[in-house]
Amino acid sequence: xxxxxxxxxxxxxxxxxxxxxxxxxxxxxxxxxxxxxxxxxxxxxxxxxxxxxxxxxxxxxxxxxxxxxxxxxxxxxxxxxxxxxxxxxxxxxxxxxxxxxxxxxxxxxxxxxxxxxxxxxxxxxxxxxxxxxxxxxxxxxxxxxxxxxxxxxxxxxxxxxxxxxxxxxxxxxxxxxxxxxxxxxxxxxxxxxxxxxxxxxxxxxxxxxxxxxxxxxxxxxxxxxxxxxxxxxxxxxxxxxxxxxxxxxxxxxxxxxxxxxxxxxxxxxxxxxxxxxxxxxxxxxxxxxxxxxxxxxxxxxxxxxxxxxxxxxxxxxxxxxxxxxxxxxxxxxxxxxxxxxxxxxxxxxxxxxxxxxxxxxxxxxxxxxxxxxxxxxxxxxxxxxxxxxxxxxxxxxxxxxxxxxxxxxxxxxxxxxxxxxxxxxxxxxxxxxxxxxxxxxxxxxxxxxxxxxxxxxxxxxxxxxxxxxxxxxxxxxxxxx
Amino acid sequence: xxxxxxxxxxxxxxxxxxxxxxxxxxxxxxxxxxxxxxxxxxxxxxxxxxxxxxxxxxxxxxxxxxxxxxxxxxxxxxxxxxxxxxxxxxxxxxxxxxxxxxxxxxxxxxxxxxxxxxxxxxxxxxxxxxxxxxxxxxxxxxxxxxxxxxxxxxxxxxxxxxxxxxxxxxxxxxxxxxxxxxxxxxxxxxxxxxxxxxxxxxxxxxxx
Numbered sequence: 001x002x003x004x005x006x007x008x009x010x011x012x013x014x015x016x017x018x019x020x021x022x023x024x025x026x027x028x029x030x031x032x033x034x035x036x037x038x039x040x041x042x043x044x045x046x047x048x049x050x051x052x053x054x055x056x057x058x059x060x061x062x063x064x065x066x067x068x069x070x071x072x073x074x075x076x077x078x079x080x081x082x083x084x085x086x087x088x089x090x091x092x093x094x095x096x097x098x099x100x101x102x103x104x105x106x107x108x109x110x111x112x113x114x115x116x117x118x119x120x121x122x123x124x125x126x127x128x129x130x131x132x133x134x135x136x137x138x139x140x141x142x143x144x145x146x147x148x149x150x151x152x153x154x155x156x157x158x159x160x161x162x163x164x165x166x167x168x169x170x171x172x173x174x175x176x177x178x179x180x181x182x183x184x185x186x187x188x189x190x191x192x193x194x195x196x197x198x199x200x201x202x203x204x205x206x207x208x209x210x211x212x213x214x215x216x217x218x219x220x221x222x223x224x225x226x227x228x229x230x231x232x233x234x235x236x237x238x239x240x241x242x243x244x245x246x247x248x249x250x251x252x253x254x255x256x257x258x259x260x261x262x263x264x265x266x267x268x269x270x271x272x273x274x275x276x277x278x279x280x281x282x283x284x285x286x287x288x289x290x291x292x293x294x295x296x297x298x299x300x301x302x303x304x305x306x307x308x309x310x311x312x313x314x315x316x317x318x319x320x321x322x323x324x325x326x327x328x329x330x331x332x333x334x335x336x337x338x339x340x341x342x343x344x345x346x347x348x349x350x351x352x353x354x355x356x357x358x359x360x361x362x363x364x365x366x367x368x369x370x371x372x373x374x375x376x377x378x379x380x381x382x383x384x385x386x387x388x389x390x391x392x393x394x395x396x397x398x399x400x401x402x403x404x405x406x407x408x409x410x411x412x413x414x415x416x417x418x419x420x421x422x423x424x425x426x427x428x429x430x431x432x433x434x435x436x437x438x439x440x441x442x443x444x445x446x447x448x449x450x451x452x453x454x455x456x457x458x459x460x461x462x463x464x465x466x467x468x469x470x471x472x473x474x475x476x477x478x479x480x481x
Numbered sequence: 482x483x484x485x486x487x488x489x490x491x492x493x494x495x496x497x498x499x500x501x502x503x504x505x506x507x508x509x510x511x512x513x514x515x516x517x518x519x520x521x522x523x524x525x526x527x528x529x530x531x532x533x534x535x536x537x538x539x540x541x542x543x544x545x546x547x548x549x550x551x552x553x554x555x556x557x558x559x560x561x562x563x564x565x566x567x568x569x570x571x572x573x574x575x576x577x578x579x580x581x582x583x584x585x586x587x588x589x590x591x592x593x594x595x596x597x598x599x600x601x602x603x604x605x606x607x608x609x610x611x612x613x614x615x616x617x618x619x620x621x622x623x624x625x626x627x628x629x630x631x632x633x634x635x636x637x638x639x640x641x642x643x644x645x646x647x648x649x650x651x652x653x654x655x656x657x658x659x660x661x662x663x664x665x666x667x668x669x670x671x672x673x674x675x676x677x678x679x680x681x682x683x684x685x686x687x688x689x
Binding site for chain 1: 629630632633634636637638640641643644645647648650651652
């Protein structure tokens, strides 16, 4: 690699570079700042850094491949990176009050969030199995630590350990798959793998590698049958951390999955399509059925996110530009709805008991704070996919793409699952509006109100400004084909 | 490429010792012996690397795994009072079932993949063949690319290690724990003889 190539590469990867250098600078600031103000200083600067990078990505559109084809900055990457950054920023902002209450307000927390975000952005841009794996490990390692950040709580440490053990297992499987793919094609970068596959008949060994690779990726987006860790980790981790887990990492893992199967394995669509269809159906059905019996709202959201990953995969199963466009729109809408819902979960706080997590604690929410209950009701309707809210349009795009690709059974099962899934969202609404009040929540912090309001406006207003988002998503999806 | 002659003899020697000592790692009663067998396993693996011409990997294995990791294990085993014997008790009872599952899986893999691995018709899809070690050594070849073509991966690896370090500190360091003795260099340097030594005249037959 010559100096000119390296300079160009660094120029293309400037947002990532800013995060990497910024995290180290913040680490130094955190170490040398006075003990009692270290967390607030570093958190403020971390949010500023992430917003700065987000603004950079929105206003400067520097596209191209870098580092000898291991890294690509295209409109697909831009779309998902913007979503990831939004997820990280919102989760970090929402964590401020909670971290102080629960006494895990250490300055390393925002730094680990930045490093995890960096890993996610590298995952989204990875166009080689090597950079994909390393970026994934960077992200995962930071997430394991973040899950256990409240180290004095047995539940938090258990969540961290469980996530670590299962994550390491899935990484091992993925690495095995990567080594098989490398062995049978002789390449690690996606373009060369695609070229090697298009010429000759694909071998069984490569299929083995593909299955193991998809297993590892399905674990990261918590698709059935690799979902077992999700409810436990979501329940055990501190709530702002759960909000972070449900948003940004899902974006990155989904982007990575879409890029791998369309970029590297675009010529063997039939091989991965059946796997994606299976995990999509399994996730939708399990997400809908298993959530019915849950009492803890964080566990409920875990099953909800499993189900939503299944719906997003419907679009990928179609394997067309419209399908990938559907995935992008679905993930954007999912991110906003999930972050909004978690703002409400963080606001479920009583004066004497602290934070409560049971669904029954929402009883009488409508009498106590009718405005917030209305917004939460709208979010629940949207999660259930009721028109004309945003959640409906997400499902509309993916199911339409599946029908256009001739996958009628998949679309029908998806619609049935979303009807079943509507039950538990409606149950929350029923508890809020019609059950006897148990006690009031303390008044909601300003940043949570802001997130609630913005997500409510997005969900209601999607019908108005959904057009540009869909056009942007289509442009991003075309970058892959 | 099939090994013949002296190469084959050494390969079988190292491979056999590696497997035998790996078995001893999990079956030895004394945990210290287990770690020593682990070192032997690493050592033979390093020898196998050198035999295939990957001298850099072999040396790294020696330095990192034997020099650091295995010695660390040894310290942990010797210093922590963990009753490994009771932890391991019964572990070998599962060996028959484990072996059965392993054999089934291995034979399935062999049935599916065997023909391709063993068959001679496998197309050589080697992107860049390994250069002759006599012309260009492994270490030099790695040195050519690791800071240039692979600088991106190298830097991510560095970040992964940074995260591991931050994680270990976040999860274990408790700066406010009572009773922790800390080194205060200023205090140490500022100590004077009269602060630390007391001269007592002891009378004979009296004691202190």
